[in-house]
Amino acid sequence: MQFRDLKAQYKKHKLEIDTAIQEVITNANFIGGKEVIELEKELSEFVGAKYCVTCANGTEAMTLAMMAWDIKEGDAVFIPDFTFFSTGEVVSLKGATPVFVDVDRETFNIDTVKLETTIIKTIEEGKLTPKVIIPVDLFGLPSNYFEINRIAKKYDLFVLEDSAQGFGGNINGKSACSFGDVATTSFFPAKPLGCYGDGGAIFTNDDRIAELIKSFRVHGKGINKYDNVRIGVNSRLDTIQAAILKVKLRAFIEHELEDVNRVYQLYNERLAGIVEIPFIPEGYYSSFAQYTIKLKNKEQRKILQTKLKENGIPSMIYYVKPMHKQEAFSYLEFDERDFVITNELCDKVLSLPMHPYLSEEEINTVCDVIIGFIE
Known part of the structure; x- marks a missing residue:
């Protein structure tokens, strides 16, 4: 018995997956191929977000959002204490301070009452500037975004929805990855929608943030990759993974x-x-x-x-x-x-x-x- 049976999934969709991979190999457009653009369009339509920007993995998806918001030393970022390490890692990587919040026993997601209490405490201490809340859609269940967004608006904070595990979930029909100012997901093979390697995506309705993230993910490019207007990273989803995800997204939905x-x-x-x-x-x-x-x-x-x-x-x-x-x-x-x-x-x-x-x-x-x- 498999914990998550990727072999059974491949067996069921083998012909479509093999054909998609072979087409990429035949065309030899391994970076930035048409499948990447097509996948981003299909993902944004499924989620209901204006933009989807794919990248190398779910951790870097969150990092790119932090870069677009210019999160830095002295900033406080509120995250659940019960989550995978990467949610806090991306905060420290930018020099900011992760502030951990206890979770709700029933849902495993961030406790919104304790969240607001922790934000107030941080403000009163005056050592850090509250900037971002990163709720995690743990085990596939979306967080309580109605309360989270109310709190974020009250204290003028960004919401970065970490939906690495939550892609495909919804609240009253509104899809995960559509609740935050920016949302991210992971295509790690064992995730609800996984590829055959690493991959990730960022979702937003903000024109400026989308353009910044597109720049940051390719070495801070301007009009082309040899016009570098800011310091960025190299974080692209390769075409073979995009082709696989296009097939698996159809199966996921169907x-x-x-x-x-x-x-x-x-x-x-x-x-x-x-x-x-x-x-x-x-x-x-x-x-x-x-x-x-x-x-x-x-x-x-x-x-x-x-x-x-x-x-x-x-x-x-x-x-x-x-x-x-x-x-x-x-x-x-x-x-x-x-x-x-x-x-x-x-x-x-x-x-x-x-x-x-x-x-x-x-x-x-x-x-x-x-x-x-x-x-």
Whole structure:
């Protein structure tokens, strides 16, 4: 059994993927080919954003947004404590200070009440200038953008939507990657929409920001690549990856989103009342990058993970260590009382196999082991 079955996906769409790759090789336009432009148009239409700018990976997508906003030393950027390292890394990379905020126990996403409290505290301390909020659409579920955007407007902050895991999710029909001033996603192979290497994209409705990001991603170019008007980076999505993503985006829209939510429902039917299952608020739709349950404690999780492994079932822990405990951020001062929920989740969460090609038989096998263990 695969945690995320990329082989099954390829087998189903092999002819289209192979044809798309071969066309790029035949045309020999490996950087900036027509497939890149076509993909950006299709992605922007799916999300409902005016611009989509592809780049090398999801981390650099966030970095490019930071560059466009000129985030720098002395600036405060508010991010959830329960997330992958890159969300905080891009802040420090620009010389700014990441300010970690505890998360909501049910949704795993940033706690908006604690967010506002932390912003007020930062303003009162007067050491840093609040500039950006980076909500993370964790495990496929969009964050509470109605509250986040209200808070951002109140304190004059940018919102950078980190939807690396959330692409395909929505709130009342409004798509993830359309809520922030800028939004980013990742095409890492295991993401809801993944390529066969690294890749990322940035979404925005802001004309000026879009033009800046297009410049920054190619060495700060002006009218052409030999006219360099600012210091930039080299962060482009190559044509082969774009061709693969065009095929996979069609599959994603036509059946994968629906199929992965079918898997979610089947898991819920078997596991409800046995363990704590994912919570999806009313009006929200998840793309289920992961299906994550909560156990009673770290010891119970460890034993269950061993039982699953003995039965050939992979599982993953996202995340074993909160952001504020990462050694790279040890120079910052923290109060552990501010991260009660994140610390709890790091000891209790366990993600099960989750993808659109998971069969009902495989789901039952996973659930049988869990139910047998718990009971």
